[in-house]
Amino acid sequence: MMQPIKLVFLNFNYVLLSTVIFISMMTGLLILSEYIFLDPYVVSHLPSGTELGFVLILTLSSLSALVIPMNIFRISILKSSKQKMGGGVVGSIVGAAAGACSCGPVGFAVISTFGSVGATATAFLTNYEIPIRIIAIAILVVTYFTTIKSLKVECDIRSRS
Amino acid sequence: MNKKAVILGVIIVAIVAGIAASVSSSSSETVNLDMGRTHGTISTVMGSAILGDPSAPITIVEFGDYQCHQCYNWFHNTKPAITRDYIETGKANLVFVDLAFLGNDSPKAAQASYCAEDQGMYWDYHDLLYNSQEPKIDGGWANSERLKAFAFSLDLDMELFESCLDSGKYSKRVQYNIQQARDNGVRGTPGFFIVGPDGQQQISGAQPFSVFKQILDPMI
Numbered sequence: 001m002m003q004p005i006k007l008v009f010l011n012f013n014y015v016l017l018s019t020v021i022f023i024s025m026m027t028g029l030l031i032l033s034e035y036i037f038l039d040p041y042v043v044s045h046l047p048s049g050t051e052l053g054f055v056l057i058l059t060l061s062s063l064s065a066l067v068i069p070m071n072i073f074r075i076s077i078l079k080s081s082k083q084k085m086g087g088g089v090v091g092s093i094v095g096a097a098a099g100a101c102s103c104g105p106v107g108f109a110v111i112s113t114f115g116s117v118g119a120t121a122t123a124f125l126t127n128y129e130i131p132i133r134i135i136a137i138a139i140l141v142v143t144y145f146t147t148i149k150s151l152k153v154e155c156d157i158r159s160r161s
Numbered sequence: 162m163n164k165k166a167v168i169l170g171v172i173i174v175a176i177v178a179g180i181a182a183s184v185s186s187s188s189s190e191t192v193n194l195d196m197g198r199t200h201g202t203i204s205t206v207m208g209s210a211i212l213g214d215p216s217a218p219i220t221i222v223e224f225g226d227y228q229c230h231q232c233y234n235w236f237h238n239t240k241p242a243i244t245r246d247y248i249e250t251g252k253a254n255l256v257f258v259d260l261a262f263l264g265n266d267s268p269k270a271a272q273a274s275y276c277a278e279d280q281g282m283y284w285d286y287h288d289l290l291y292n293s294q295e296p297k298i299d300g301g302w303a304n305s306e307r308l309k310a311f312a313f314s315l316d317l318d319m320e321l322f323e324s325c326l327d328s329g330k331y332s333k334r335v336q337y338n339i340q341q342a343r344d345n346g347v348r349g350t351p352g353f354f355i356v357g358p359d360g361q362q363q364i365s366g367a368q369p370f371s372v373f374k375q376i377l378d379p380m381i
Contacts, residue, residue, distance in 0.1 A: 034231055034234075034366045034367055037365075037366055037368050037372070039365065040362065040364065040372070040375075040376065041372055041375065043368065043369060043371065043372055045367075045368065045369040047234045047237075047238045047367065047369075048237075048238065049234070049237075050234065102229075102230065102231065103226060103229035103230065103231045103232065103263060103349055103350040103351070104231070104349040104366065105348040105349045105365070107263070107349065108262065108348050108349045108350075109348070111262055111263075112262075119262075119263070119264060119265075122263070122298075123263070123264050123297075123298040123299055126230070126263075126298055127296065127297045127298055127300065
């Protein structure tokens with residue numbers, strides 16, 4: 001099970017890509033979900049009752065940082081289909097969108113721009129933030145296992161040929 | 162003799178009026194009667210009554226939505242410390258201004274708070290709404306029936322409250338407040354302006370007490 005991961009992350013470029021994805025996604029989501037504030041001072045804050053949301057953001061960022069580089073490796077090194085990359089990207093986007101729309105500037109901008117349609121969409125994403133993030137994590141977990149399986153098969157075929 | 166009687170009569174009327182006024186104000190909150198009330202660049206004339214000492218050197222203007230979960234977080238995690246250290250000590254006061262944008266029930270909840278204000282219970286009703294908030298926007302916890310039930314639980318005069326809420330008496334007041342938020346560049350809830358003697362500072366989001374302390378202390 002570890003071999004495909006080693007195969008990808010022995011290349012420093014993929015470690016770097018993974019780190020960039022993790023840090024940017026985690027920081028972005030923590031700012032959007034108001035765990036980190038940049039103005040007027042840089043400060044982090046974990047209000048009571050929001051611990052689950054924080055853990056889900058960390059999990060989502062970690063899985064995205066793991067799954068996306070592995071899929072890019074499959075496409076660029078093994079020249080395999082781009083279709084299977086979809087799961088990782090969809091999972092990350094869905095998870096990110098869930099927390100982005102709430103009472104903050106993103107939600108305000110969406111509602112101001114799109115009126116009642118925006119308000120309905122924002123309300124949906126806010127009301128189901130936790131379930132949507134869990135679904136996003138599930139998508140990423142499934143994508144992880146299918147990617148591992150795919151890498152094993154493709155590498156096996158290449159080593160035989 | 163007649164002159165003396167008139168003067169005596171005027172004094173008696175003045176005393177009676179004074180007693181009546183003090184009795185009525187002691188049983189209710191200070192309702193905002195200052196039609197030109199501003200704090201910094203913000204017109205708070207249509208906002209809430211002032212919480213705390215009106216002559217405090219600092220005013221915290223909070224823009225909020227009763228359905229906003231970040232406002233709920235601020236209400237429960239940061240506001241108690243601000244109330245304890247700054248409002249109850251007379252160093253600051255607070256005005257709540259509605260930015261009711263999140264759902265259909267948000268403006269109605271804001272209007273209901275002013276219907277409660279009519280009966281001197283604005284802050285009780287405000288606190289009750291934030292204590293009763295449920296996670297789902299427009300999930301029914303702040304619909305008209307529940308807003309009336311909250312009023313009932315505070316022993317408000319239900320006939321007055323229902324006629325106020327159903328007639329949309331404070332619809333324009335809430336719209337005015339929303340416009341104030343937009344005019345002052347508030348782009349989400351909760352949003353704050355700390356207005357002191359030497360200017361104002363904006364804070365966006367449900368920031369922790371430490372941030373407010375860092376801004377408030379130098380202003381005192």
